[in-house]
Amino acid sequence: MMVEDKRYATFSLGKAVKECYESTEIVEVSNPPTEKEISEVQTMAGEYDIVVVGTLTVQANDAQTKLVNAIYNHNKNVIVIATRSPYDIAYLPDVPVYINTYEFTYPALETAAKAILGMSM
């Protein structure tokens, strides 16, 4: 049953970060991310200073966990923004920075992006 607003159907974390910081590369993956996507992004991750990953209610050993771990193996500077359930951290103990937004509305993601960059409104 789909009960939430359709306008939330596009995930805009990338847009929120890019608006704060222009030299950001955005990669959108499926939910759940496929094996192919995971293998592609882990190669990319090593080429950047910082990697920000938006998660959406992680479960033990699911594809999102695999995605984050694959990135972490190639780049330790991983920032996870949990955009729905605040318990994602329990499944991702290694990541050095972890932020909860509790929701994935644009203003929430924008605020998280600003926190990462030390910006104010």
Add this chain to the structure above:
Amino acid sequence: MEMNAISEGIGTAEGSVQALQAGVDLIMVSHLQTRQYESINAINAAITSGDIEMEVLDGAYERVMQLKDKYLSWADIPFHEQKVSEYLKSAGVGSNLHRAESYEIYKQGISILKNESHLIPIKKMVMIVFSLSIQKITMQ
């Protein structure tokens, strides 16, 4: 009234009846038409049987109408660009003041649980963002 905790528990229709009895003024059954009819029929039956007094329904209706009269005026809703910019300077719903307040609330609400080696705030770095695209959000 259609979240599973209600619809799969007491049921949307019976939940609507009991909500009215408990003093709720506005019941929202906004997803399935079948459940809307079930709820209307159940409330209708409860009024016929006397389980809900007509005065309770009338009172609820009056309070909702008073609220609408007080807060909902089409004349106040900005449609034109000039009106929008004027409106943003006001203290009304969605104004700049509200946006600033909303940002302040978000700042206080969003929590940084972990920031090892003070990685954030970051400066002048190249960043990559992986975001999941959402096809469908399901609420349990």
